[in-house]
Amino acid sequence: xxxxxxxxxxxxxxxxxxxxxxxxxxxxxxxxxxxxxxxxxxxxxxxxxxxxxxxxxxxxxxxxxxxxxxxxxxxxxxxxxxxxxxxxxxxxxxxxxxxxxxxxxxxxxxxxxxxxxxxxxxxxxxxxxxxxxxxxxxxxxxxxxxxxxxxxxxxxxxxxxxxxxxxxxxxxxxxxxxxxxxxxxxxxxxxxxxxxxxxxxxxxxxxxxxxxxxxxxxxxxxxxxxxxxxxxxxxxxxxxxxxxxxxxxxxxxxxxxxxxxxxxxxxxxxxxxxxxxxx
Amino acid sequence: xxxxxxxxxxxxxxxxxxxxxxxxxxxxxxxxxxxxxxxxxxxxxxxxxxxxxxxxxxxxxxxxxxxxxxxxxxxxxxxxxxxxxxxxxxxxxxxxxxxxxxxxxxxxxxxxxxxxxxxxxxxxxxxxxxxxxxxxxxxxxxxxxxxxxxxxxxxxxxxxxxxxxxxxxxxxxxxxxxxxxxxxxxxxxxxxxxxxxxxxxxxxxxxxxxxxxxxxxxxxxxxxxxxxxxxxxxxxxxxxxxxxxxxxxxxxxxxxxxxxxxxxxxxxxxxxxxxxxxxxxxxx
Numbered sequence: 001x002x003x004x005x006x007x008x009x010x011x012x013x014x015x016x017x018x019x020x021x022x023x024x025x026x027x028x029x030x031x032x033x034x035x036x037x038x039x040x041x042x043x044x045x046x047x048x049x050x051x052x053x054x055x056x057x058x059x060x061x062x063x064x065x066x067x068x069x070x071x072x073x074x075x076x077x078x079x080x081x082x083x084x085x086x087x088x089x090x091x092x093x094x095x096x097x098x099x100x101x102x103x104x105x106x107x108x109x110x111x112x113x114x115x116x117x118x119x120x121x122x123x124x125x126x127x128x129x130x131x132x133x134x135x136x137x138x139x140x141x142x143x144x145x146x147x148x149x150x151x152x153x154x155x156x157x158x159x160x161x162x163x164x165x166x167x168x169x170x171x172x173x174x175x176x177x178x179x180x181x182x183x184x185x186x187x188x189x190x191x192x193x194x195x196x197x198x199x200x201x202x203x204x205x206x207x208x209x210x211x212x213x214x215x216x217x218x219x220x221x222x223x224x225x226x227x228x229x230x231x232x233x234x235x236x237x238x239x240x241x242x243x244x245x246x247x248x249x250x251x252x253x254x255x256x257x258x259x260x261x262x263x264x265x266x267x268x269x270x271x272x273x274x275x276x277x278x279x
Numbered sequence: 280x281x282x283x284x285x286x287x288x289x290x291x292x293x294x295x296x297x298x299x300x301x302x303x304x305x306x307x308x309x310x311x312x313x314x315x316x317x318x319x320x321x322x323x324x325x326x327x328x329x330x331x332x333x334x335x336x337x338x339x340x341x342x343x344x345x346x347x348x349x350x351x352x353x354x355x356x357x358x359x360x361x362x363x364x365x366x367x368x369x370x371x372x373x374x375x376x377x378x379x380x381x382x383x384x385x386x387x388x389x390x391x392x393x394x395x396x397x398x399x400x401x402x403x404x405x406x407x408x409x410x411x412x413x414x415x416x417x418x419x420x421x422x423x424x425x426x427x428x429x430x431x432x433x434x435x436x437x438x439x440x441x442x443x444x445x446x447x448x449x450x451x452x453x454x455x456x457x458x459x460x461x462x463x464x465x466x467x468x469x470x471x472x473x474x475x476x477x478x479x480x481x482x483x484x485x486x487x488x489x490x491x492x493x494x495x496x497x498x499x500x501x502x503x504x505x506x507x508x509x510x511x512x513x514x515x516x517x518x519x520x521x522x523x524x525x526x527x528x529x530x531x532x533x534x535x536x537x538x539x540x541x542x543x544x545x546x547x548x549x550x551x552x553x554x555x556x557x558x559x560x561x562x563x
Contacts, residue, residue: 014364018375021361025379028438031404032393046407114288116549118499120518121542124298124525124535125291127305148288209386211502212518216526227388231506243396250389261384262377269376269446 029254036247043244057248064242067249069222070229074253077139077225078207081146082200088147089154089199090192094184096155097162098170108159115152119212122148130217141217142225146210150203157271161195162188198271201264205257226253292542299539303531318536330524330536335512339520345429346504346516347497350436355490357437358444363474365445366452379442387439391506394435398422422507428514432504439503440496444489451485452478491552498545517541 035043039056061067095101096108126145135141165188173183189196214225221229230249233242261268302314320329330336365376382390397404398421406418421431455478463473501518508514510523521541525534 022375022378025382028393044402046404116495118541118545120521121538122291124531125294129291211388227386231388246392254385254389257384261380
C-alpha cells in the first residue's frame, strides 16, 4: 500500500502529537526520579538524562524524617477507610438498589450531594466533633473524616452496579429461604468483585492522597500521613528546602500508586466514568 | 450507613453553619456565644467588619474564580484534543492511555512539589530549557513573582487534571454510534464539519457533566495551591482563606462564616449547572 506525501505528513503529525502528549504526561515524574538520585550540589545543575545511580536521598529520607511512620500511618488509614467504606457501601447499596422504600430517590440525590461538599465546609464542625470524641491527633480521626468523601462515591457506584444485576438471582435465593445477609454474601459478593475492586482502589487513592484533613487533624510528626509529611518537609532553614529528600519521598509514595493504576487501568477508567457519566 | 453519613457529613456541616453565627475561638470552641451575622458583615464606629468586608476574602474569591475558569476551560479543550487522538486506533494506544493516567495517579501534594522544583527560579528545568531555547532571556520567578503565581498554579493543575477530562471525554466518544460517521464519510463531509455537527452535539451531555464535576472540584481547590505557594495572599483561594482564619488566626467564627459562604456558593452553582444542563437537554 502506497501513501501519498500528504497522508504521510498527516501520519507524522499525528505521531508527533502522540509523542508530545506522552512526554508532557510523563516528564515531570521522570524528572523527579532523576532529581531524587542527585546529592548535594549536583541538584543545582540541570540534567536531562540520568548520569549515575545514587540512592543516598532514599536512605536519608528515612533517617532524617519519621518517614517510615508516615508511610505506615497512610497505609493504616487508607486500608481502614477502604474496608469500612466497602462494608458500609455494600449494605447501603443493597438496600438502595433492591428494597423499595419511600424517599429512596431523595436519599440517592442527598448522597451524591454530599460528595460535592467542599471539605472546608465541614472543617470547623468536624474539628469540634473530633475534639469532642477525644480523637484529635489520632489516626482514627482521619479514618472517620475520610468517610465523608469515600462513602458517597462507594455507595453510588455500587448501587448503579447492583441495579444492573438480574433480579432473578436473588429471587431464586429467597425462594430457597436464604436471609438478606446470606444473599449479599453468597450471591452478590462473588458477582460484585469487579465493582468492589474498582471502588476500593479509588477510595484507597483518595484516602492516600488526602491533605486538608490530615493537615488539620494531626499535630505531631509521628501521626502525620505521607502527603502532610512531604508537604511540610523542611530543611535547616525555611529557604533551604531539602529537594533531594522531597523528590525521593515523592518517588517512594508515587511508585506504588502508579503501578496500581497501570495494573488496574481498565477498572479505574470504568469506575471513574461510572461515577461521573452516569451521575 | 445513613447514620455514618449523618455523623460525618450532616452534623459537622450544621455545626459549621452554627459556628459562623458565633464568636467562637478555635481553641475554645465550646464557649461560643451567638452573635448573629457579625462574622459576615457588621458596622462599628463607621467601619465595616466581617468576612464580607475583608479585601483578602474578595481577593480569594477572585482568585478562586480565575483559577476555576481558566483551568477548567483549558483542561476541557486539551482533554478533548487528547481524547480525539486516543479515539483513533493506532499501535501503542494502550501505552499512551497508561502514560496519561500517571499525572492523575500522582498525589496532589507530590505534583505540587515536583512542579515547584521544576519551576524553581534558579535551578528549575523549566527556566533552564526556556533560556536554552532563547524563549526568555532572564529566569522567571514562577512561584515567587506575585504576577505569575496564579499562572503557575493553573499550569500545574492543567497537567494534573487534563487526563481526567480526557478519559471522561474518551469514554463518551467511544459510546457514539459508528453509523453517523460512516454516513458522513460516504457523503464526503469534511472531518472538521463532522466534528462540529456530529461529534460535539452528541458528546455534549457527557461533556457538560465532566465540566460541572471539574468546576465544582476546582472551586474548592486547596492542597495544590497551599503546597505550591503557601498562604500567599496573591494566590489565596476561598478554602485557604477559611482554613487560615480557622487554624492560623483561631477565628473559628470568621473561618466558619467563610466556609459557609463557600458551601452556599458551591450549592448554588451546582443547582444552576444542573438546571442549565437539563434545560439544554430538553430543548432537543
